[in-house]
Amino acid sequence: MKIGIIGGGSIGLLFAYYLHRNHSVCLYVRSKEQAEQLQEKGLFLACGKEEKQVSLDVKLASEWLGEEEATFIAVKQYHLADLIEQLRAFNKPDKVLLFLQNGMGHIKMLRNLFGEIYVGTVEHGALKTSANRVIHTGIGLTRLAPFRHSFTEHQDFSHKIHSVDFPFLIEEDYEKMLMKKLVVNAVINPLTAILQVENGELIHNPHFFQMVKMMFTEIEKSLLLQNSEDYFQNVIAVCEKTAPNQSSMLRDLLENRPTEIDAILGFILEKAAEREINTPIIESLYQAVKGKEYRVGE
Numbered sequence: 001m002k003i004g005i006i007g008g009g010s011i012g013l014l015f016a017y018y019l020h021r022n023h024s025v026c027l028y029v030r031s032k033e034q035a036e037q038l039q040e041k042g043l044f045l046a047c048g049k050e051e052k053q054v055s056l057d058v059k060l061a062s063e064w065l066g067e068e069e070a071t072f073i074a075v076k077q078y079h080l081a082d083l084i085e086q087l088r089a090f091n092k093p094d095k096v097l098l099f100l101q102n103g104m105g106h107i108k109m110l111r112n113l114f115g116e117i118y119v120g121t122v123e124h125g126a127l128k129t130s131a132n133r134v135i136h137t138g139i140g141l142t143r144l145a146p147f148r149h150s151f152t153e154h155q156d157f158s159h160k161i162h163s164v165d166f167p168f169l170i171e172e173d174y175e176k177m178l179m180k181k182l183v184v185n186a187v188i189n190p191l192t193a194i195l196q197v198e199n200g201e202l203i204h205n206p207h208f209f210q211m212v213k214m215m216f217t218e219i220e221k222s223l224l225l226q227n228s229e230d231y232f233q234n235v236i237a238v239c240e241k242t243a244p245n246q247s248s249m250l251r252d253l254l255e256n257r258p259t260e261i262d263a264i265l266g267f268i269l270e271k272a273a274e275r276e277i278n279t280p281i282i283e284s285l286y287q288a289v290k291g292k293e294y295r296v297g298e
């Protein structure tokens with residue numbers, strides 16, 4: 001199958017490495033320097049003690065014409081606004097676009113696109129260490145759900161790209177799937193970013209755990225969560241499973257990059273405002289993260 005991947009960051013490089021083994025992959029990156037590095041030296045992926053290298057097709061993102069059967073969009077949520085017109089101009093009704101962003105802020109942008117659209121949640125951990133090197137820091141799976149399509153045909157599509165060591169799972173209800181990940185990211189990411197702690201400390205330190213509970217209570221009300229105990233237990237399970245990890249938001253702030261706070265807490269604050277729900281804790285954490293970003297931008 002011909003697959004395009006837009007974005008040569010941690011997730012784009014990870015997907016390019018694994019999908020390249022069974023498919024014809026073209027990776028579309030933003031900078032000429034990164035394209036040259038990948039073309040000349042190949043892509044390196046480290047997983048455990050092993051490092052492997054592959055050669056693959058690399059082009060500039062400005063050259064993407066929507067020719068592949070499926071294209072993964074592996075940029076951050078705040079990069080999408082710049083890409084969406086290009087996607088709209090070249091995407092064709094019979095081609096698939098798959099969006100892998102955290103949060104739910106991007107959903108409204110997808111309504112203006114043509115073609116078959118999927119959204120996904122990535123449960124792998126990946127860390128780009130240079131233009132052509134990525135570490136697979138946590139082995140997981142990718143969930144995909146149709147945003148606009150019929151379910152039976154999706155089953156076929158996910159089977160085409162699924163492999164045992166890089167699995168894909170199809171979900172029926174994209175809102176439910178994204179909501180589950182959103183709640184995890186909404187609790188863990190801002191708290192770890194502001195407290196500057198690893199994920200596990202949120203549940204092992206009783207004072208931070210109190211903050212987790214207070215934060216969750218406001219999120220639960222804002223999103224009108226059904227079976228909220230399941231969502232809460234899932235947050236705890238992710239803290240346990242990723243205990244030694246720094247969240248992506250903490251890493252973004254430490255590395256002076258913008259965060260995905262608008263896609264995560266910004267989205268929840270919008271819902272809370274629509275429903276006239278008071279959310280002082282979410283609002284404070286949102287402003288605290290924005291304040292840190294502001295200092296970074298100075």
Ligand SMILES: NC(=O)C1=CN([C@@H]2O[C@H](COP(=O)(O)OP(=O)(O)OC[C@H]3O[C@@H](n4cnc5c(N)ncnc54)[C@H](OP(=O)(O)O)[C@@H]3O)[C@@H](O)[C@H]2O)C=CC1
Nearest residue numbers: 007008009010011030061075076077079101102122125126
């Ligand atoms: N990393 C992880 O472990 C996980 C990430 N995710 C989610 O996946 C998404 C991607 O994250 P991640 O890969 O870590 O982010 P990165 O910041 O590592 O990568 C984003 C990449 O997008 C590129 N980019 C931005 N705009 C464009 C454009 N117009 N055309 C082409 N490329 C562009 C950037 O290019 P440049 O380098 O030139 O700036 C950068 O390489 C996020 O929403 C994140 O939350 C979800 C789960 C785990």
Ligand SMILES: CC(C)(CO)C(=O)C(=O)O
Nearest residue numbers: 188242245246247248249
């Ligand atoms: C699951 C979690 C919280 C793992 O760190 C994550 O997705 C992130 O950091 O963005």
